[in-house]
Amino acid sequence: MEANQRIARIAAHLQLSNLQMEESSALRIAECRAKGGSPGFKVAILGAAGGIGQPLAMLMKMNPLVSVLHLYDVVNSPGVTADLSHMDTGAVVRGFLGQQQLESALTGMDLVIIPAGVPRKPGMTRDDLFNINAGIVKTLCEGVAKSCPNAIVNLISNPVNSTVPIAAEVFKKAGTYDPKRLLGVTTLDVVRANTFVAEVLGLDPREVIVPVVGGHAGVTILPLLSQVKPPSSFTPEETEYLTNRIQNGGTEVVEAKAGAGSATLSMAYAAVKFADACLRGLRGDAGIVECAFVASQVTELPFFATKVRLGRTGAEEVFQLGPLNEYERVGLEKAKKELAGSIQKESSHFRSVVPHQETITSENNYLIKEIMI
């Protein structure tokens, strides 16, 4: 009897303290003066709950140039947002779930990073992703055109060689296209090239800069080893080994992950390196130069990756290729041939393949992933 009374007393006490806790936390939330973080840029990540999206969101939350971070996905964005919002860094994090919240996610953004889509599985090329990711990119870029037409867009979704031309078409149709603001992210190729070249040279990768031009798939990825900094020379075997490894770095990861996706952590690192460069450019810093896949007149192709100078309005200057050696000239011809096909693929398939308002719900995203395996 006494024991029962004690239990009842404890239960009543617990109920009361839960109530008090709820009241006091409600008070804390109601009264707290949310300052909106430090001054800085507003950044949205579309596809923020994915393999790339999550580490990318964490690294952007740590970036002192970011004041507001919007995390959008069609699944799981509330969980990722709650988790990251407990980090004691300056950026305020807000989550958005599903297409009805896309407009709120995008309104007022300075930079939009898009890693939304399906990754490669073993045996797939980046082009195999085209039909699915094209629809996703189209929908998201329609959102950008409507809600933040002046934002810089960093497009990660593969195949970048085709999704960037698709995004350009969407922006043209909406009347908001500014080639300076649409940037295909090829930084992972540069990051890999820096790492692999540093290994061969026995240097710290942070000291090595390798320009990588062309596109972001197979032979379209063209590292310019003759322009490596610090100036270095390579034997024909080293050139062959490095070029192949840089071109196939993505496949190396896809195969090692054996069905569990493609590069996510190194990609998030590369995406943040590039996004940070874009933000420093937006801030007005001088001399910010990175490689990116952009609208270009460097070759006869409408899009091409080269070094670009990032400034207040995006890619303000697109650099020429510079002097190439014979090996690179041959590589350039191969890259251009392949790239022409990928860009053409976009224009011939765009209207017939891409449904008008396609988006991937959690359910059919799951189904698509099943089909992909």
Ligand SMILES: NC(=O)c1ccc[n+]([C@@H]2O[C@H](COP(=O)([O-])OP(=O)(O)OC[C@H]3O[C@@H](n4cnc5c(N)ncnc54)[C@H](O)[C@@H]3O)[C@@H](O)[C@H]2O)c1
């Ligand atoms: N540019 C590069 O160098 C590079 C490197 C690696 C991967 N990628 C590409 O990045 C993309 C994402 O890869 P991942 O490994 O993060 O894939 P993932 O499947 O782990 O994540 C993709 C995320 O996108 C979300 N998504 C799907 N449809 C959406 C929509 N309509 N709106 C918003 N979000 C949507 C999914 O819910 C998921 O959270 C793939 O296309 C992949 O090929 C690019």
